Amino acid sequence: MNNSTINTEQGHWILAKMGKRVLRPGGKELTEKLIQGLRISSDDSIVEFAPGLGYTASVLLSKHPKKYIGVEINEEAALNLTHKLNGMSQIAVLNCSAAHTGLSDACSDKVVGEAMLTMQADHRKSEIIREAFRILKNGGQYGIHELGLKPDDIGDDIKHTIQQSLAQTIKVNARPLTKQEWCTLLIKEGFAISEIYESPMHLLRASRVISDEGIFRTLKIGFNILTHHRARKRIVEMRKVFEKYESQMVAYAIIARKP
Numbered sequence: 001m002n003n004s005t006i007n008t009e010q011g012h013w014i015l016a017k018m019g020k021r022v023l024r025p026g027g028k029e030l031t032e033k034l035i036q037g038l039r040i041s042s043d044d045s046i047v048e049f050a051p052g053l054g055y056t057a058s059v060l061l062s063k064h065p066k067k068y069i070g071v072e073i074n075e076e077a078a079l080n081l082t083h084k085l086n087g088m089s090q091i092a093v094l095n096c097s098a099a100h101t102g103l104s105d106a107c108s109d110k111v112v113g114e115a116m117l118t119m120q121a122d123h124r125k126s127e128i129i130r131e132a133f134r135i136l137k138n139g140g141q142y143g144i145h146e147l148g149l150k151p152d153d154i155g156d157d158i159k160h161t162i163q164q165s166l167a168q169t170i171k172v173n174a175r176p177l178t179k180q181e182w183c184t185l186l187i188k189e190g191f192a193i194s195e196i197y198e199s200p201m202h203l204l205r206a207s208r209v210i211s212d213e214g215i216f217r218t219l220k221i222g223f224n225i226l227t228h229h230r231a232r233k234r235i236v237e238m239r240k241v242f243e244k245y246e247s248q249m250v251a252y253a254i255i256a257r258k259p
């Protein structure tokens, strides 16, 4: 990562380059709840939207599903994941948008997507949810884990301010939604809500980093941040925003069912 790109690079890739592997707002713990709720079995064909560095992919694969397909828009991430999972016949990684996977109708039992809808404009969120609905079999489940806002009646002004602060610091047009708004989007595309889990948005808190990454990796991340001045500046800015809006920002994991 060179100094000229670091000021414009999306926040999650800066964290990834510092060694962070868990990039979702509710951390490993919320991912585990989501995956437990999805009750993955060896009969399941799974599609994961935006596998990124592949942490959830490895959790899903530990359940020995019949098939796993990752759909990742970032070419480098898709290529790295392909290498990482190389040699397993029931696995494929597609380098394309989750809005247009090219997969056939009703080909999957479970679709999972974490920290990827938040960064889409509202019409694009709906497009991706519609695609999940299309590729799921009847009775199939869609699990999401995204950045949320609370309470449900949060004012438009503060919502707008948070969105702007996130856009400025993460360099992503992050548009977190309230629990009610996330549910409404899913219901509008035909899903029924089965489960909702909630967790504080503590992505950059030391205790969460240790719980997500372990002590050794946390020390390595800390060292990398200390020795990369510009990355440190960006991460400190992100952390300040997360702390400032701590009482409004939250992580939601939702399991929705295709009737």
Ligand SMILES: C[S@@+](CC[C@H](N)C(=O)[O-])C[C@H]1O[C@@H](n2cnc3c(N)ncnc32)[C@H](O)[C@@H]1O
Pocket: 012, 021, 022, 023, 024, 049, 050, 051, 052, 053, 055, 071, 072, 073, 074, 077, 096, 097, 098, 099, 113, 114, 115, 116, 119
């Ligand atoms: C914040 S990272 C989250 C990665 C991973 N899901 C995790 O939770 O650690 C966002 C990921 O979404 C991917 N992404 C963004 N828009 C996408 C789209 N339309 N289709 C597929 N992947 C997308 C990015 O390339 C990136 O890997």
